[in-house]
Amino acid sequence: xxxxxxxxxxxxxxxxxxxxxxxxxxxxxxxxxxxxxxxxxxxxxxxxxxxxxxxxxxxxxxxxxxxxxxxxxxxxxxxxxxxxxxxxxxxxxxxxxxxxxxxxxxxxxxxxxxxxxxxxxxxxxxxxxxxxxxxxxxxxxxxxxxxxxxxxxxxxxxxxxxx
Numbered sequence: 001x002x003x004x005x006x007x008x009x010x011x012x013x014x015x016x017x018x019x020x021x022x023x024x025x026x027x028x029x030x031x032x033x034x035x036x037x038x039x040x041x042x043x044x045x046x047x048x049x050x051x052x053x054x055x056x057x058x059x060x061x062x063x064x065x066x067x068x069x070x071x072x073x074x075x076x077x078x079x080x081x082x083x084x085x086x087x088x089x090x091x092x093x094x095x096x097x098x099x100x101x102x103x104x105x106x107x108x109x110x111x112x113x114x115x116x117x118x119x120x121x122x123x124x125x126x127x128x129x130x131x132x133x134x135x136x137x138x139x140x141x142x143x144x145x146x147x148x149x150x151x152x153x154x155x156x157x158x159x160x161x162x163x
Contacts, residue, residue, distance in 0.1 A: 044107035051109075056100045056123075060149055062093035063130050067142045080139040090142060091134035097127030097149065111160060119159075122152040 046054070066086070070077040081087045101124025103109070110116045126148040133141025 042106070044103075044109060046103070048104065048109055051100055051103050055096050055103070056153075059093040059096035059100070059127075060153065063090060063097070063142065063149060064146050066090045067139045067146070080142075081134075081137070087134050087137050091131055094127045094130035094134055094145070098124045098131065100124075101127065115159060119152065119156040122155070123149065126152045 066079075066081055066089075068079045070079070081090055101120045104120040104123075105117055110120075126145060129148055130142060130145035133139075133145050
């Protein structure tokens with residue numbers, strides 16, 4: 001009987017120690033979880049010229065051409081987005097301008113850390129004005145945002161544009 005008694009005591013002790021190891025392991029795993037939630041590492045591929053020609057110029061053109069007034073002998077013609085799809089196109093182009101501001105400061109694209117960052121942010125902010133106007137279906141807001149976008153582009157090109 002004594003052997004059975006000791007086997008029971010040893011089995012109970014091993015069971016308790018096993019539960020302790022499981023609890024300690026679970027606590028360690030909980031602490032390690034936030035490390036896995038880190039942002040993915042990205043590698044910039046496009047050059048500034050690629051971004052300008054492939055994203056910025058087409059997106060800005062959509063915003064610039066979406067609202068206009070033409071006065072002729074035939075009368076006054078107002079051009080503005082009228083359907084949800086047309087407003088969505090203007091809004092998507094505005095969002096592309098915003099994201100382009102982010103792309104221009106990624107990796108080694110920033111020419112300097114002063115004016116380049118300020119001007120990239122100005123373009124993104126101007127794009128945000130256009131996006132909000134498109135979401136509100138506000139043609140006057142698009143027109144005003146277009147002027148702000150144009151000014152941000154002109155300021156940057158005066159300092160940085162190369163042939």
